[in-house]
Amino acid sequence: MSDEVQPGHVRIRLDLSYDGSDFHGWAKQAGGRRTVQGEIEDALRTVTRSKETPELTVAGRTDAGVHARGQVAHVDLPGELWAEHREKLLKRLAGRLPKDVRVWRLAEAPAGFNARFSAIWRRYAYRVTDNPGGVDPLLRGHVLWHDWPLDVDAMNEAARALLGEHDFAAYCKRREGATTIRTLQELSLVRGADGVVTATVRADAFCHNMVRSLIGALLFVGDGHRGPEWPGKVLAAGVRDSAVHVVRPHGLTLEEVGYPADELLAARNKEARNRRSLPSAGCC
Secondary structure, X not given: OOOOOOOOEEEEEEEEEEOXXXXXXXXXXXXXXXXXXXXXXXXXXXXXXXXXXXXXXXXXOOOOOOEEEEEEEEEEEEHHHHHHHOOOHHHHHHHHOOOOEEEEEEEEOOOOOOOOOOOXXXXXXXXXXXXXXOOOHHHOOXXXXXXXXXXXXXXXXXXXXXXXXXXXXXXXXXXXXXXXXXXXXXXXXXXXXXXXXXXXXEEOOOOOOHHHHHHHHHHHHHOOOXXXXXXXXXXXXXXXXXXXXXXXXXXXXXXXXXXXXXXHHHHHXXXXXXXXXXXXXXXX
């Protein structure tokens, strides 16, 4: 698949964040539902007075209710339009966008950059509290309340068995033609001084519902309903377990997207488009 920027156009990288509470996810949808992509594209069209709506490509599509602090996208704009608006575009977007989505940076992207396919990892945080009194009202849109005491050490023990490259079919909602093989680079949990448990989840990519399913399994370990070995057994079985619940989206935030050095962007872009398979267990 070619990813060449059309002649006369410039690829622009956008760094942005949003509160996902009132959005039906990132991607544009039929029926006029409010989405992050729709809001930003409409704002870009308006402030640049373009006849056509520019189309964004994003590093990671987030579901309804999921937040982002370090989301990345790109858009290809006509060179003349970019030259005309580049100095004031960021401020004009701030005046046009609703307050629950912000673009923090606009810059010409290096050669070979693709917000989605050039990324080498995405880092999410999921926040949960087991405080018997519930969630701090000021954090209620970003922290899940779990009404059982959580053993964070047991959850971390369970998490270690999930690290590495695996087929995460047991923790993903399958999509036709899409692989569920991913490399989970980090999965760790820390309880803060305020009692909120923050799970850091980093992988080269994620399949649909993967983070929220992993957290659902770890919560079942943390509250004593399952032993620390259980999430690993579910992974090995390769099929959905009815006990693995997809936790609510509001505790989840996309924190950061990582990219390689500029000279490696094009190669990563090409590599990420290849369909993945696990190494064979043996030969012959």
